[in-house]
Amino acid sequence: MLQISTYYCWLFVEINNHSINIAQSMQTGNIQKPKATGKPSLSFWQIWNMSFGFLGIQYGFGLQQANMSPIYRYLGADEASIPGLWLAGPLTGLLLQPIVGAISDKSWSPRWGRRKPFILVGALAGSIAMIFMPNSSYIWMAAGLMWMLDAGLNSAMEPFRAFVGDMLNDKQRPVGFAIQSFMVGFGQTLANLMPYLLPLLGISMVMSEDQLANGIPNSVRYPFYIGAAAILISVFWTIRTTKEYPPVNDKYKEPHVFTDEEKKSISFWHLALALGGAILAFFFAARIGGLVTGSLWGLGVFAFSYLLLMLPIFKEILASLSAMPTVMKQLWWVKFFTWYGLPLMWQYLSLAVARYAFNAPDAVSNKVGFEEGTKWGGLCFAMFSISCAVISFFIPRIAKALGSARATHALFLTIGAMGFFLTLTSSDKLVYLVGMMIIGFAWGSIMSMPYLMLASAVPKERMGVYMGIFNGFICVPQFIGMLTVPLYYKPLLGDDPRNALVLAGICLLLAAASCFLVKEIKATDEPTIPVELG
Structure with a gap:
């Protein structure tokens, strides 16, 4: 399957008229010397290698997305409380x-x-959490490990985005983001197919007596162990084969002098x-423990946040918020509706x-039915990832034909x-499989088109910080969803996980309409990086 995928990658790049020499060395040390006017064009394999670690990271995210809600349910969590237990992802991000x-x-x-x-560092932290996660004995233990897992995966993911x-x-960025989208789909496909692939390899899915304590089956347990290895191996490959460009000059060492406006x-x-942060903490805690508890949490979070943001590292981040490119501001509503709705898919x-x-509302x-339903849900996520x-x-080709990135994303x-x-x-399991295949097409665009629209609008010397801030456009809607969905899950959604999926669809329609608020700009490739590699 990997060979087939590689062929299609090659064919895609050829179709998009990018010069590729597959016979080149798979080391980025052999990058062609560029013209004096810009960055060099990399070979397909060089782009592949710099993105390969993304495969392991997305394998980890795939396992988390498909299995964390069932793990919480195995450990006795209530359905309505599940959005709150997913708090780790957006907060760490x-x-x-x-x-x-x-x-x-x-x-x-x-x-x-x-x-x-x-x-x-992120890969090491995420791998450790992956090993211990399926051995959780209590809800709080699984939640704590999810915080560690998300911290590791998020720390590793942002640099991969900045890599592109x-x-x-500019001409090769669509290829770079397309390959990253492929890594997202392929990595999550492997993660979700593991319960079906492992028996074919002779690995027993039957649980021993000592494993019955927390009720988490081997169909969940073993993929997490494999995930830890996948993260490390793929990341080590990228680190070994990719050399980064050195800075153009030493200005990056100089502390930023803030203007009065920036202050x-x-x-x-x-x-x-x-x-x-205090308001969100107040409402979240008040829903669980009442007004007094909410007030204490609100005051505590305000004090902590205010002191935390006094650290020097946050000054540049805060100054960057007001200086955000116009395109980035306009993408806010697209990201808001997308990421208010998408977590409902992973949760429900x-x-x-x-x-x-x-016919298994709980374990x-x-x-038996709940375990089979969880496995079929994993297969649905695998189909979702394959279609992604x-x-x-084909997304860059479609965008070229339509002549608009925002129209492509809206479609x-x-x-x-x-x-x-x-x-x-329908309640037929095949309907869920087909539905997730269709949703996977949207996921491919979500993982590439917004970043493509943003990358050309962001100052190159601040690529990392703005890619990180852009992640906030993903995290904040998730916070709001975790706070609000439990309030209406029973009265408005009828305590029904299928209705939560319909709400996710409505959110994607609103996101599609918001795409037309974005004013696209034409990318230019400015000479900012020297020839020599560090």
Whole structure:
């Protein structure tokens, strides 16, 4: 399958008129010397190698997305509380990705480069969490390990996004993001197919007596162990085969001198973000423990956030918020509706499949059916990832034919919404499979087109920090969803996971409409990076 995928990657790049020499060495040390006017064009294999670690990272995300809700249910969590238990993802992403981006923008090591050290540390942390996750005995233990897992994966993911902006010229960026979309689809496909592939390799899915304590089956347990190895191996490959460009000059070492306008911006965002965090904490805690508990949490989060944002690293991040490119601001509503709705898919798809296709609303009433429903949910996510991997090769071509990145993204978001609506039409398990295949087409666009629109609008010397801030456009909607969905899950959605999927479809339609608020700009490739590699 990997050979077939590689062939299609090659064919895709050829179709898009990018010069490729597959006979070149698979080491980026052999990058062609560029013309004096810009970055060199890399070979297909050089782009492949710099993105290969993304495969392991996305394998980890795929396991998390398909299995965390069932793991929480195995450990006794209530359905309505599941969005809150997913808090780790958006919070760690919101905090870590801008920090990693800002620090890496100001970093350089002749031996290790700029982004690679952060990728390595994140991969190690994520791998450790993957090993311990399926051995969780309590809900709080699984939630804590999810925080560690998300911290590691988010720390590694942002540098991979920045890689494309750092290493590729404007003409090759669509290829870079397309290959990353393929890695997303292929990595998550492997993760979701593992319960079906392992028995074919002779690995028993039958649980021993000592494993029955937490109820988490081997069909979940073993893929997590394999995931830990996959993350490390793929990341080590990228680190070994990819050399980053050194800085153009030593300006990255100089501390930024803030103007009066920037100082005002820092003060505004400092207070605004601390207040925003306090308000979210108040409502989240008040829903669980009442007004007094909510007030205490709100005050505590405000004090912590205000002190945290006083650290020097946050000053540049806060100043960057007001200086955001116009395109980035316009993408906010696209990202908001997309990421308010998408978490509902990961939280409730497997539960909907178990309830309607296998008559298993929970693991207590029908343990066998719930396990089979969870496995089929994993297969649905695998189909979702396969369609993402396939469509990722054609999205740039479709965008070229339509002549508009925003129109292309709106089209695929609308297609994805239809996939969500399809799940309401039948309880047949095949309907969920087809629906997720359709949604996968939208996922391919979500993983590439917004970043493509952003990359050409962001100052190259601040690529890392803005890619990190852009992740906040993903995290904040998830916070709002985790806070609000439990409030109406029972009264408005009827305590029904399938209705949550319909809501996700409505959100994608709103995101599609918001695409037309974005004013596209024509990318240019400016000469900012020297020939020699570090």
